[in-house]
Every structure is written in C-alpha cells, then in structure tokens.
Amino acid sequence: MVSTQELNFLTALLPLVMIIFLITIGVILLNQHFRKNLIRQKLKQEELKNQYQHEMLRSSIDTQEQERKRIARDLHDEIGATLSITRMQLIQLEEKKDKISSAIYNVRLLTESALASLRRISHELMPPELEMFGIIKTLESVANRVNMIDGIQVCIDHEELPPLAWEVQLGLYRICLELMNNTIKHARASEIKIEINSSPVELTMIYNDNGHGLFDTSVNFGVGLKSLEARTNSLLGNITYQSDKTGFSARLNIPIVS
Numbered sequence: 058m059v060s061t062q063e064l065n066f067l068t069a070l071l072p073l074v075m076i077i078f079l080i081t082i083g084v085i086l087l088n089q090h091f092r093k094n095l096i097r098q099k100l101k102q103e104e105l106k107n108q109y110q111h112e113m114l115r116s117s118i119d120t121q122e123q124e125r126k127r128i129a130r131d132l133h134d135e136i137g138a139t140l141s142i143t144r145m146q147l148i149q150l151e152e153k154k155d156k157i158s159s160a161i162y163n164v165r166l167l168t169e170s171a172l173a174s175l176r177r178i179s180h181e182l183m184p185p186e187l188e189m190f191g192i193i194k195t196l197e198s199v200a201n202r203v204n205m206i207d208g209i210q211v212c213i214d215h216e217e218l219p220p221l222a223w224e225v226q227l228g229l230y231r232i233c234l235e236l237m238n239n240t241i242k243h244a245r246a247s248e249i250k251i252e253i254n255s256s257p258v259e260l261t262m263i264y265n266d267n268g269h270g271l272f273d274t275s276v277n278f279g280v281g282l283k284s285l286e287a288r289t290n291s292l293l294g295n296i297t298y299q300s301d302k303t304g305f306s307a308r309l310n311i312p313i314v315s
Contacts, residue, residue: 125182137175144168184230192226193218196233196251203237208247211237215253221260225311228288229253229262232296235285236264236307244268244305255313262309270300 147165186195193215200211221229233251240246246268253262282298285307289296294311 128182130183137172137179140168140172140175144172187226187230188223192221192229193253195230196253199234199237200251203241203249206241209241209249210247211249211251213251213253216255218253218255218260219257219313222314225260225292225313228292229260229309229311232285232288232309233262233264240266240268240305244270246304258313260311260313262307262311264307264309265304266306267304269302270305 144165147161147168150161184195186198193213197213200213203209203211237249240249244266246266248267250265251262253260255261285296289309289311292311294309296307296309299306
C-alpha cells in the first residue's frame with residue numbers, strides 16, 4: 058500500500074505537474090499564435106508586394122499610352138500641318154507649268170507619301186476611332202482594312218457590351234492588334250475570328266485563326282507574348298493560349314469594375 062508520506066509527495070507534486078502542463082500548453086499555443094501571425098504578415102507583405110508591382114505595371118503602361126497620345130498629337134498637329142502647307146504650295150507652283158514643274162510634281166508625290174505614312178503612324182499610336190466610336194467599331198474598322206488583303210478574312214462576332222473603362226478598351230484593342238499582327242506575319246492563316254462578350258462581372262474575348270500555329274516562331278512571338286501578358290496583368294485579367302498545326306487560339310478574361 059502507498060504510505061502516507063508517498064501520498065503526500067504525490068499530492069504536492071500534482072499541482073507542479075499541472076503547472077508544467079499548463080505552461081507547456083501555453084507555450085504551444087503561443088508558438089502556434091506566433092506562427093499564424095508570421096504567416097499572416099508574410100501573406101500581407103506578399104499581397105502588398107503584388108499590389109505594388111501591379112500599380113507599377115499599370116503606371117508604366119499608362120505612361121506609355123500617354124506618351125503615344127502626345128506623339129500622335131504632335132505628329133498630326135505640327136508635322137502634318139507643315140507637310141500639308143508644303144503640298145499646297147507645290148501644287149500651286151506645279152500649276153504654273155514652268156520648267157521645273159516635273160521636279161515639283163515628284164516632290165509633291167514624296168510629300169503626299171510622307172503625309173500618308175504620317176497618318177498611318179499617328180493612327181497606330183492612338184486610333185481616333187477608339188475615343189469616338191468605342192472598341193467594337195474600331196475593331197470592325199481594323200477588320201475591314203485587313204479584309205482588303207487577299208487571302209485572309211477577319212470576322213468580329215460580338216454581343217452588346219456594357220460601358221467599358223477607357224483603359225479596358227485600349228488594352229483590348231492593343232491585345233487584338235498584337236494577335237492579328239502575329240497571325241498575319243507568321244501563321245499563314247486564311248481566317249481570323251474574334252468573339253467578344255460579357256457577363257455583369259467579366260469581359261471575355263476569344264481569338265481564333267486557322268494557321269499553322271505561332272509557337273514555332275518563339276523568338277518573335279515571345280516578345281509579343283510578354284507584351285500581351287503585361288497588358289492583361291495591368292487590367293487584372295488573364296490570358297491563355299492554345300496552338301497546334303490546325304490553328305492558334307487565345308482566351309482573354311478581364312473583370313468589369315462597376
């Protein structure tokens with residue numbers, strides 16, 4: 058039988074054991090709490106880092122677009138005006154039919170060629186239709202110009218879209234042009250189809266061509282791919298690709314912020 062002395066020892070030891078047990082539980086709980094706080098802090102830091110990177114990317118693209126807009130305006134307002142005046146003066150001189158009219162005629166042709174190039178560059182930098190008519194009309198205008206090229210047809214299929222922010226329209230325009238440019242240059246396709254639709258919360262663009270695929274031209278397409286992904290990331294969207302010998306497709310999803 059357990060002696061009275063042993064019983065008293067156990068009775069005295071039990072509170073100490075309980076205290077040690079409670080301290081151990083407390084240390085474990087504090088350690089878990091510390092780990093959770095550490096994980097939360099790391100997640101918050103990662104979220105802030107991602108948010109900062111997104112803001113930097115968005116700011117960089119916005120700056121590029123503002124610079125494009127400024128250059129397009131300067132080309133149109135300054136160089137375009139100067140060339141137009143020069144052209145009119147050349148026409149007036151040419152009408153005098155003197156000995157130098159042939160040379161003036163050639164200079165006028167060069168001036169008109171420069172004006173045409175100027176309009177094209179200015180349009181590519183910042184398409185005026187986008188501000189005036191919106192993304193669908195602008196893409197349809199691009200499709201009409203591409204359809205004038207023998208051997209390739211572009212079809213724009215869309216439903217009625219809600220009002221879209223300017224940066225969404227501009228981003229979608231740039232992405233579609235980059236995709237069409239790659240198809241025309243590399244894919245040897247005869248058809249391009251672009252479908253654009255939306256839900257209350259998301260805009261979706263599906264791009265398809267019937268070429269031989271684009272990933273064989275990895276160097277050239279790689280640069281364009283990074284540009285597409287940068288623009289998509291700046292709009293908080295995502296883009297996926299499929300490419301094989303039967304064609305190339307891309308699916309773009311962009312959230313609609315009300």
